[in-house]
Amino acid sequence: MGQLLSKSSKPARRTLPHKTEGDITDSASDLGHPTAPALGLPVLKKAKGHYWYPVDGPKILDACGGAAVACLGHGRRDVVKAINSQLTQYTYASYAHFKTTPVQELSDWLIKSTDGKMQKVYIMSSGSETIEAALKLALEYFLWTAQPTRTNFIAREQSYHGTTLGSLSVSGHVARRAPFTPLLQPAHFHRISACNPYRQRLPCAAGDGEETDASFVARKVAELEAAFARLGPDTVAAVVLEPVVGAALGCVPAPRGYLAAVRAVCDRHGALLILDEVMCGMGRTGVLHAWQGGGEDAAVVPDLQAVAKGFAGGYQPGSALLVGGRVAGVMEREGRTFTHGHTYQNHPVVAAAALAVQRAVEREGLLGNVRVQGELLGRLLRERLGGHPNVGDIRGKGMFWGVEFVKDKGTKEPFQPGLGVAERVHKTAVREFKVLVYHGQGCAGNGRGDHIMIMPAYTITAKLVEEIVERVASAVEEVFGRPWVV
Numbered sequence: 001m002g003q004l005l006s007k008s009s010k011p012a013r014r015t016l017p018h019k020t021e022g023d024i025t026d027s028a029s030d031l032g033h034p035t036a037p038a039l040g041l042p043v044l045k046k047a048k049g050h051y052w053y054p055v056d057g058p059k060i061l062d063a064c065g066g067a068a069v070a071c072l073g074h075g076r077r078d079v080v081k082a083i084n085s086q087l088t089q090y091t092y093a094s095y096a097h098f099k100t101t102p103v104q105e106l107s108d109w110l111i112k113s114t115d116g117k118m119q120k121v122y123i124m125s126s127g128s129e130t131i132e133a134a135l136k137l138a139l140e141y142f143l144w145t146a147q148p149t150r151t152n153f154i155a156r157e158q159s160y161h162g163t164t165l166g167s168l169s170v171s172g173h174v175a176r177r178a179p180f181t182p183l184l185q186p187a188h189f190h191r192i193s194a195c196n197p198y199r200q201r202l203p204c205a206a207g208d209g210e211e212t213d214a215s216f217v218a219r220k221v222a223e224l225e226a227a228f229a230r231l232g233p234d235t236v237a238a239v240v241l242e243p244v245v246g247a248a249l250g251c252v253p254a255p256r257g258y259l260a261a262v263r264a265v266c267d268r269h270g271a272l273l274i275l276d277e278v279m280c281g282m283g284r285t286g287v288l289h290a291w292q293g294g295g296e297d298a299a300v301v302p303d304l305q306a307v308a309k310g311f312a313g314g315y316q317p318g319s320a321l322l323v324g325g326r327v328a329g330v331m332e333r334e335g336r337t338f339t340h341g342h343t344y345q346n347h348p349v350v351a352a353a354a355l356a357v358q359r360a361v362e363r364e365g366l367l368g369n370v371r372v373q374g375e376l377l378g379r380l381l382r383e384r385l386g387g388h389p390n391v392g393d394i395r396g397k398g399m400f401w402g403v404e405f406v407k408d409k410g411t412k413e414p415f416q417p418g419l420g421v422a423e424r425v426h427k428t429a430v431r432e433f434k435v436l437v438y439h440g441q442g443c444a445g446n447g448r449g450d451h452i453m454i455m456p457a458y459t460i461t462a463k464l465v466e467e468i469v470e471r472v473a474s475a476v477e478e479v480f481g482r483p484w485v486v
């Protein structure tokens, strides 16, 4: 793709051309609208490995796996075989009537993957369902333990935890909440600020550089403490957050010490910690569970954990709620049953698919690949785009990287939301450079701020990482009107 770039010696910022009415109509409807294909989305013929093959036109390099879903890439015969094999034995069994081998094997595998820290597993279909279930299980746990006043949840601004009313109530995503606010239960869902080092670190008093992780984290924790104090510590059921914030902020990892400090506040006040690993979990950051840390980050064990997306890698609609020792222990000791059940909970075909995906990740040592290629992806993105005047920040880890666009790099001023900058990059990338990235808005707060996310499958090679970066950089340069030569 290198030849797609023409070179220029003078880098410069430019203003974006105004959107045409056609752009706006198309964009507003492209994501998830049932009539979207009529509005310009390509019709898909097949998908294989790292590529999508539309009916018309050339193949598209998949740099985001949909929404961080296709962690193994597309068309894996081993996974399809496992699904087929399950389909030929039985396709469905109610969790209320039977135990099934795939569900048991998968649950055992998941529990083992946490070294027994998580002790129970509920298999579901979507991320929203698992968050909904986590909120409900937290409430029920406090009824079992005679703490009925604990009905408040503390989450963060600029967060997304799902589309159902409970999971959306806990979310702080302005645009996704807006039409539904009358049903979003403000009495029980409270928010503190996001934890976004790029936008929130204060300058040092001495005037050189920014505050350290330790002082930044201390400010954040003080805010959480104040929220507990305001609500009354014995009214708080749980704190809910993503260890690495996905779609709402664009792949922002928690700074060192933040998760442990939040955990300590929860423990001090007897509240649960619910970690939403729907997007960042199941290997995406280079460890199986994001809370396991790695490198300089210590493990921080949650009480309840939601996983989805990479859980079944898109081969089936699969998700799971993992229950830690504190809650599971009460359930075991007191013979309690969670008052919650979906018809398709613990679906054997979903479990067979997830098990096949997870075993492949394990067998092929893909978490190591995620770490190695993740380093490369981050380095190349920074080398190629770090100097661009409209690229404010590049952050992430593993196969989970975000690029945030700004109007002014010095002040970090975001673009006007109506310009749809991230969406333009997404569209240009897919239409002209045949690479699919995920885009989002709102990372700068109040619905402002544009980012794209690069989240390839764990089987990625160094060559494909280079290809992705080159194509994405070309799209960015194209959108901002001129090539940028680093």
Ligand SMILES: Cc1ncc(COP(=O)(O)O)c(C=O)c1O
Pocket: 067, 125, 126, 127, 128, 129, 131, 160, 161, 162, 163, 242, 246, 247, 276, 277, 278, 279, 280, 308, 309
């Ligand atoms: C962090 C997070 N939580 C929850 C959800 C909801 O998951 P689903 O769309 O599968 O219901 C999402 C979806 O993108 C997510 O990114």
